[in-house]
Amino acid sequence: MAEKLRTVSIGNMIASADPNDVLVVYGLGSCVVICLHDPLAQVGGILHALLPTQASKNNADGHPTKFVDQGLPLLIDSMIALGATPIQMVATLCGGAQMITRPDGNDILNIGERNVRAAEKVLKARRLKIRGRATGGHSGRTIKLHVANGRATVKTLGQKQQILV
Amino acid sequence: MTSKNITEQQIELWSTIIGNNPPEGLLRMAMQHTAYSLSDMVGRPVKIGALRTEIIPINQLVAYTDDPEAETVGIYLVIGDDLPGQAILILSLVDAMYLVDWLLEERPGTTTKLGDLERSALAETGNLVLSSFLNAIAEFTESPLRLSPPAVMIDMLASVLEVAATSVAAITDEVFIIKTNFLNIDSSLTIRFWLLPDPAILTINRAGSE
Numbered sequence: 001m002a003e004k005l006r007t008v009s010i011g012n013m014i015a016s017a018d019p020n021d022v023l024v025v026y027g028l029g030s031c032v033v034i035c036l037h038d039p040l041a042q043v044g045g046i047l048h049a050l051l052p053t054q055a056s057k058n059n060a061d062g063h064p065t066k067f068v069d070q071g072l073p074l075l076i077d078s079m080i081a082l083g084a085t086p087i088q089m090v091a092t093l094c095g096g097a098q099m100i101t102r103p104d105g106n107d108i109l110n111i112g113e114r115n116v117r118a119a120e121k122v123l124k125a126r127r128l129k130i131r132g133r134a135t136g137g138h139s140g141r142t143i144k145l146h147v148a149n150g151r152a153t154v155k156t157l158g159q160k161q162q163i164l165v
Numbered sequence: 166m167t168s169k170n171i172t173e174q175q176i177e178l179w180s181t182i183i184g185n186n187p188p189e190g191l192l193r194m195a196m197q198h199t200a201y202s203l204s205d206m207v208g209r210p211v212k213i214g215a216l217r218t219e220i221i222p223i224n225q226l227v228a229y230t231d232d233p234e235a236e237t238v239g240i241y242l243v244i245g246d247d248l249p250g251q252a253i254l255i256l257s258l259v260d261a262m263y264l265v266d267w268l269l270e271e272r273p274g275t276t277t278k279l280g281d282l283e284r285s286a287l288a289e290t291g292n293l294v295l296s297s298f299l300n301a302i303a304e305f306t307e308s309p310l311r312l313s314p315p316a317v318m319i320d321m322l323a324s325v326l327e328v329a330a331t332s333v334a335a336i337t338d339e340v341f342i343i344k345t346n347f348l349n350i351d352s353s354l355t356i357r358f359w360l361l362p363d364p365a366i367l368t369i370n371r372a373g374s375e
Contacts, residue, residue: 007228009226009228010224010226010327011223011224012224026227026233026321027227027233027321027322027324027325027327028323028324028327029327029331030331031331050327050330050331051334062338063223063224066334099318099320100241100316140323142234157234157319
């Protein structure tokens with residue numbers, strides 16, 4: 001079986017029912033990645049969100065998958081459309097690092113923790129349990145989700161890849 | 166970002182700097198001035214590469230790189246007063262260690278890791294580059310300009326670029342970048358220099374042109 005790497009870019013999501021697909025996020029920092037997998041339906045998906053919530057409705061062309069609270073329901077819906085069932089979904093939560101101490105002291109960039117909290121809140125509201133996580137810290141991470149078996153891995157600079165789920 | 170209260174003066178100054186694409190005039194002069202200052206600092210000739218402005222969708226930032234996991238040093242600064250925005254200097258880890266050797270007057274290849282001293286030297290480079298640039302702009306425009314202390318990141322390239330994306334994401338889905346490279350031909354050392362105007366500037370400029 002030939003693995004097919006599919007990059008989930010910043011502010012985007014991918015849902016897949018192709019068992020060859022390996023969804024990957026490179027260099028995840030303060031953003032948050034929510035991996036969902038339905039092992040029975042063999043459907044997986046990743047949301048790569050930048051911000052916990054949309055601060056202003058004036059952002060008319062704002063892509064909803066930039067935001068945790070708007071993006072996660074879209075990911076769940078996309079996975080349901082591919083045959084997944086929410087009650088069977090397993091969640092893995094990654095990211096939310098504090099990459100820099102912002103030079104001007106403005107805390108708006110230190111949003112990693114808020115991103116993680118927002119993801120936890122939305123997952124709880126949807127009754128989705130978090131089975132694995134790699135959150136916080138000060139380093140970037142590369143995350144992979146294997147659609148075939150739901151295996152989620154994390155790798156940081158200079159470290160070996162670790163299996164989360 | 167300080168996007169909420171953009172003044173006409175700030176819009177006008179950024180517009181003056183951005184000008185045409187490829188940007189010329191004031192921006193090229195300021196970049197040239199910066200290259201001279203950098204050359205003085207490292208004691209070697211430094212020239213500027215192509216000067217361009219680009220608008221990149223946030224979701225294409227990673228695709229924009231050859232190797233998103235490449236070990237990278239990012240030196241990040243925030244600009245205030247009449248020119249709100251941010252600046253990032255981006256070097257490969259190898260080039261950063263090479264640069265540190267120059268700064269600390271060591272033989273090339275001496276630096277093998279970036280500890281506090283080396284980070285401090287890199288931060289000072291960021292400080293010098295951006296302050297030289299801003300001084301050149303301020304001299305011409307007589308505008309008050311201020312920069313923050315630099316922050317140094319050592320991580321994957323995608324993580325460094327994510328900082329730029331996160332800082333504008335609440336306002337826009339695109340990153341507006343004024344970019345050039347500072348190059349030392351003898352060593353092939355390259356420092357990528359990105360200037361990112363406050364995202365509200367882009368939004369307001371677009372609204373004005375529609």
